[in-house]
Amino acid sequence: MGSFTTIGGLVTDPLVSDRGWSRTGIGAAVAVNMVLYGAVAPFSAALMDRYGLRRTTSAALALLVACSLFTSFITPSVFWFVLWWGFAVGVGTGSVTMVFGAIVTNRWFRSKIGLATGLLTAASVVGQFATLPLLSVILGRTDWRGPILTGGALAAFALVVVLVGLADSPQSIGTLPYGDDSEPPRTPGTSSEPRADNPFRRTVDALVFCLRDGRFWVLALMFALCGATTNGLMWSHFTPAAHDHGMQVTVASSLLAIIGCANVLGTVAAGWLSDRVQPSLLLAVFFLGRGVxxxxxxxLFAGDLHPNLVVFAVVFGMLDVATVPPTLSLCRRYYGRGSALAFGWVSVFHQLGAGTMALAGGVIRQIDGSYTWVWTLGASACVVAALLGASTSRA
Incomplete structure (x- = not known):
């Protein structure tokens, strides 16, 4: 459901023009959305352990379908936009976030876990950026409601796919994880009983444990800066910034689509490398490249598309989500079987950083009249993140 995470930036200018809402108010909704996108993740991981992938994911997708309708037709003021798009959609998307991929790889793979993580992460990024050209065309032919309703339709389609085809674990269908050479279960479901403990208590206990670990704080701060320089910048401010330079929304969306396509190659490559190279080295290189x-x-911004912008889109796309596989590898190294919950809490900080930058970017743009300082701030944050990533080699 990556398309929901990019719609906020796409509809910012139309909402300012059509509803007269301030960029700060819209930015607040996007910020709340991004924070909840991360904050819900560890609880979602525990719910998936307790009630299963299929049930939890189906409930989240149904919520997104409902919220797309509420946002489109029950938004008399920016308060309601914050309620529906900020809170409700944030909960829905947060329930099927990167933690979903962490749980799937932990359950379904015993070898080539890094590569599997890269593939799943790349799939989510394709949804975020590859649908943007379609959404921008729909926006041009309708109004701000068009992309939101389209996101709801995509969520409805995904809901059908999940109900029909998603299994909770290999054991539930009588097979074994990839790379597991033991004897498969004779009866499907014999080794996939759900946990009986309280998922919320388990999630909070995991947080308490992580907060006492200095390694967690390094990962959390690094990932907060990661979120600020990806979700908080590109998903929220790239399209409005391009519009400030006279670029049409469809052209800006096409550049984001290029970023999404490059993301596939970069994230898969990062996953493959995570099985072979020190994660700390990968993180330092990826963050420095993103900062540059x-x-x-x-x-590079201009009114029209030119080769330098395409090169930027490819380079940034290669590095955009490439930090996820090495970070998840470090979580597995530090926390073992509890890595999904630990990564969920690390992801909370990712979205706190994203939400902070989404809000701060709107405020800076409104005060300064330009996004230049926003990009400079993002580049500086990447340098700090690179230093934090390199420090994990000593953990």
Missing amino acids: SLAALPG
């Missing part, structure tokens, strides 16, 4: 690309962006 963000620092160069203000000088």
Whole structure:
């Protein structure tokens, strides 16, 4: 359901023009959405352990379908936009976030886990960016409601797919995880009984444990800066910034689609490398490269598409979500079987950073009249994240 995470930036200008809402108010809704996108993740992981992937994911998708309708037709003020798009959609998307991929890889793979993580992460990114050209065309032919309703329709389709085809675990269908050479269960479901403990208590206990671990704080701060320089910047502010330079929304969305396509190659490659190279080295290189690309962006913007912007889109796309597989590898190294919940709490900080940058970017744009300082701030944050990533080699 990656398309929901990019719609906020796409409809910002139309909402300002059509409803007269401030960028700060809209940015607040996007910020709440992003924070909940992360905050719900560890609880969702525990719910998936307790009630199953299929039930939890289906409930989240049904919520997204309902919220797309509420946002489109029951938004008399920016308060209601914050309620529906910020809170409710944030909960729905947060329930099927990166933790979903962590649980799937933990259950379904015993070898090539990094590569599997990269593939699943890349799939989510394709949904975030590849649908943008379609959504921008729909926006041009309708109004701000068009992309939101389209996101709801995609959620409805995904809900049908999940109900028909998603299994909770390999054991539930009588097979074994990839790379497991033991004897498969004779009766499907014999080794996939759900946990009986309280999922919320288990999630909070995992947080308490993580907060006492210095390694967790390094990962959390690094991932907060990661979220600020990806979700908080590109998903929320790239399209409005491009519009400030005279670029049409469809062209800006096409650039984001290029980022999404490059993400597939970059994230899969990062997953493959995570099985072979020290995660700390990968994180340092990825963050430094991202920082250089963000620092160069203000000088590349123009009214039309040109080769330098395409090069930026490819480079940034290669590095955009490439940090996820090595970070998840570190979580597995530090926390073993509890890595999904630990990664869920690390993801909370990712979205706190994203929400902070989404809100701060709107405020800076409204005060300064330009996004230049936003990109500079993002580049600086990447340098700090690279130093934190490199420090994990000593953990």
